[in-house]
Amino acid sequence: MKQQIEINVNGEVQPAIIEPFDTLLHTLRNELHLIGPKQGCDTGGCGCCTVLVNGESRYSCMTYTMTVADAEITTVEGLADGRNLDHIQQAFIDSGAVQCGYCTSGMILATKQLLSINSKPNDAEIRQGLAGNLCRCTGYHKIIEAVKLASGQTTGE
Amino acid sequence: MALTTLQGFSQPNSVEEAVAILQACQDSAMVIGGGTFIHGLVARGLVTDVEQLIDLSRLNLNHMTFDENVIRLGASTSFASLEASAEIQSISLLGALREAIAYPPRQVKNAATIGGGVAASCPYLDMPIAFLALDAMVCATGPDGTREFPIDELFVSLFETNLVPGEIITEIKVPQPSEQSASSFEKMETTANDLSIVSVGVRLSLSGGSQSGARIFVGGGIGEVPFRCCEAEAVLENSELNAEDIKRAATAAKGEIEPFSDHRASAQYRKHITGVLVRRCLARVANQLS
Numbered sequence: 140m141k142q143q144i145e146i147n148v149n150g151e152v153q154p155a156i157i158e159p160f161d162t163l164l165h166t167l168r169n170e171l172h173l174i175g176p177k178q179g180c181d182t183g184g185c186g187c188c189t190v191l192v193n194g195e196s197r198y199s200c201m202t203y204t205m206t207v208a209d210a211e212i213t214t215v216e217g218l219a220d221g222r223n224l225d226h227i228q229q230a231f232i233d234s235g236a237v238q239c240g241y242c243t244s245g246m247i248l249a250t251k252q253l254l255s256i257n258s259k260p261n262d263a264e265i266r267q268g269l270a271g272n273l274c275r276c277t278g279y280h281k282i283i284e285a286v287k288l289a290s291g292q293t294t295g296e
Numbered sequence: 297m298a299l300t301t302l303q304g305f306s307q308p309n310s311v312e313e314a315v316a317i318l319q320a321c322q323d324s325a326m327v328i329g330g331g332t333f334i335h336g337l338v339a340r341g342l343v344t345d346v347e348q349l350i351d352l353s354r355l356n357l358n359h360m361t362f363d364e365n366v367i368r369l370g371a372s373t374s375f376a377s378l379e380a381s382a383e384i385q386s387i388s389l390l391g392a393l394r395e396a397i398a399y400p401p402r403q404v405k406n407a408a409t410i411g412g413g414v415a416a417s418c419p420y421l422d423m424p425i426a427f428l429a430l431d432a433m434v435c436a437t438g439p440d441g442t443r444e445f446p447i448d449e450l451f452v453s454l455f456e457t458n459l460v461p462g463e464i465i466t467e468i469k470v471p472q473p474s475e476q477s478a479s480s481f482e483k484m485e486t487t488a489n490d491l492s493i494v495s496v497g498v499r500l501s502l503s504g505g506s507q508s509g510a511r512i513f514v515g516g517g518i519g520e521v522p523f524r525c526c527e528a529e530a531v532l533e534n535s536e537l538n539a540e541d542i543k544r545a546a547t548a549a550k551g552e553i554e555p556f557s558d559h560r561a562s563a564q565y566r567k568h569i570t571g572v573l574v575r576r577c578l579a580r581v582a583n584q585l586s
Contacts, residue, residue, distance in 0.1 A: 140303055140304070158298075158300075158302070159302045159303065159304055159305040159349065160298045160299040160300060160302040161298070162298070162335075165298075180489075181339060182335065182336050182339045182489075183332060183335060183336065183403070183404065183489075184489035185489075186401070186403065189403055192406075195376070195406040196402050196403045196406060197403050197406055197407055198332075198403045198404070198407075200335070201331060201332055201335035201336075201407075202331065202407065203305070203328075203331055203349065203351070205305040205307070205349075205351070206307075206328075206331060206351050206353060249402065249403070252402055252406075253402070268402060270401045270402075270488060271400075271401020271402055271403045271404065272401075
């Protein structure tokens with residue numbers, strides 16, 4: 140039974156028509172046309188659907204939209220300020236941490252969560268913090284460099 | 297795959313309201329805590345007839361209180377909030393809980409709840425093993441009021457608990473023994489995203505240099521419900537927890553479990569790994585208590 144709800148995504152309250160069984164990933168991509176969150180494994184393992192719910196990283200593929208209808212959702216589209224990229228996005232570019240790009244939005248949001256609780260993570264803490272996000276291209280090395288750059292631990296030189 | 301049989305979604309604001317809704321819906325309803333487990337079941341076609349989901353996240357059951365004799369944890373407490381708690385991080389008794397919640401990725405820790413982790417009655421999950429090792433008690437509220445029972449009574453069989461229709465778990469209590477106690481958890485998986493091959497939770501208590509009341513539980517591919525290694529526990533009664541006793545207990549544990557073979561591991565391999573994990577967990581706990 141479809142119903143209309145209002146959902147706060149990237150600072151904007153928007154109407155969406157959803158089924159009770161719709162996942163947040165489905166609502167974001169198919170209702171709100173935000174295609175930053177990707178569908179990968181669809182069972183809460185690969186991380187490319189990662190979004191922030193009230194600032195906490197969540198797998199949107201295993202989150203029912205109804206459970207977060209009153210929360211503030213952030214997708215990768217909500218990070219930049221106009222044409223000015225978020226410093227984590229910029230660090231991923233500067234470090235060459237993107238290859239095919241499918242995991243990137245999830246990696247960036249997982250990094251956002253990691254740095255919100257640990258502003259200077261070491262290598263092991265970065266690996267642990269991004270353990271819920273798979274990348275099949277980079278071998279993770281450049282991604283870890285990007286997190287260190289974003290957290291001001293390297294200068295990228 | 298979506299749960300297309302679903303017709304409604306309830307978000308009760310009180311335990312009483314949740315119980316009333318659950319009672320009215322009978323078998324067609326399913327309760328979710330953080331919702332991390334149901335999606336995997338739906339994706340595998342294991343949930344096909346649920347018409348109502350009842351989301352317990354608004355019941356405010358996320359309290360943590362630390363009394364001298366008992367630690368009380370609200371059923372909706374997320375793994376992330378346990379991890380962020382200074383008390384949870386510092387109480388030596390709770391090692392098994394700390395080590396169990398360290399496994400999942402952050403995205404799961406933010407959503408998954410301790411109540412959901414035990415209510416699923418799935419021996420592959422980590423919460424049952426950790427709380428069994430800690431002798432936890434379950435508080436449940438239903439149409440006939442509130443009751444409290446040892447957590448081993450909760451697990452009747454795979455996906456089946458002793459909860460009566462309309463009953464929900466509201467709290468998990470961990471008693472703090474008067475003796476010096478510590479616990480540990482470890483598991484083996486094929487990949488970080490897979491279910492455990494085997495998992496092990498242990499707790500030991502020392503009084504006057506001798507151990508009493510050991511708890512050794514094994515989960516994973518070992519049966520419908522977690523397995524208690526009574527023979528291994530008996531080996532450690534009155535033990536001084538030397539390496540020889542720990543080895544004997546680990547050998548007893550792998551001898552008494554009856555695991556099965558599947559695509560993840562053979563029964564023989566599960567027995568071997570159980571012995572290894574029991575030995576490691578016991579050695580870690582013995583080291584903390586020495």
